[in-house]
Amino acid sequence: MDSNDASYYAENVSKLEKEKLEFFILSKEQINVKSTLKSLNSTMLTLSENEKILSKGLNEMAKHISERDSEIKKTFSGTSMILTVNEHNMQLERAMDECRREYDILIDAILNSQKGILQPHITHAQIVKQLKTSEADIPGDLTLPIPLSANHQNLIVNIVDLDYLLRIIFFVYVIRLPLTRHIRYNVTTFFLYHQNKRY
Secondary structure (H helix, E strand, C coil): CCHHHHHHHHHHHHHHHHHHHHHHHHHHHHHHHHHHHHHHHHHHHHHHHHHHHHHHHHHHHHHHHHHHHHHHHHHHHHHHHHHHHHHHHHHHHHHHHHHHHHHHHHHHHHHHHHCCCCCCCCCHHHHHHHHHHHHHHCCCCEECCCCCCHHHHHHHHHHCEEEEEEECCEEEEEEECCCEECCCCCCCCCCCCCCCCCC
16 A cells, blocks of 8 residues: 555545544434424423413303303392482482472461561562562552662561462562552641630
């Protein structure tokens, strides 16, 4: 064997060792890939099992909700009905309280009017104001005996008569005020002279 052959064989042996090393690295990488694939396969199996468990749990929860749905709806409907009834009850109580208050005011007004007393909420100024609004309806040949002013309102209230009427839902005060005529009177004075005659 000469140096060419030795160099040829050394080159081939070196090539073989290099290929062996590459084959060893490749087989090692293949083992890693196989291990990764097995791990991935195991993870996929675990995911699939977890998905089945989750799906089963969701189905059971949906079944439970659908079974309890009518019960929940009945409970909610009952609660809603109670709230509605309570609201109507409060409105009815408010309306009854308002009616009671109105009846109390009406009874007080009737009792006071029978005694000749005005209700506290009817003031002298309101009577004078009402008389002023009605002043245009007084016939032309009649006048009020006292001027309608704030200075004379106590006098006006003293000379008016108040009547009341109760018709259906209305409680009405009727203000009666004496009126005077514009007539000029001549006053003549007569003196009776009485003479005593002696016979």
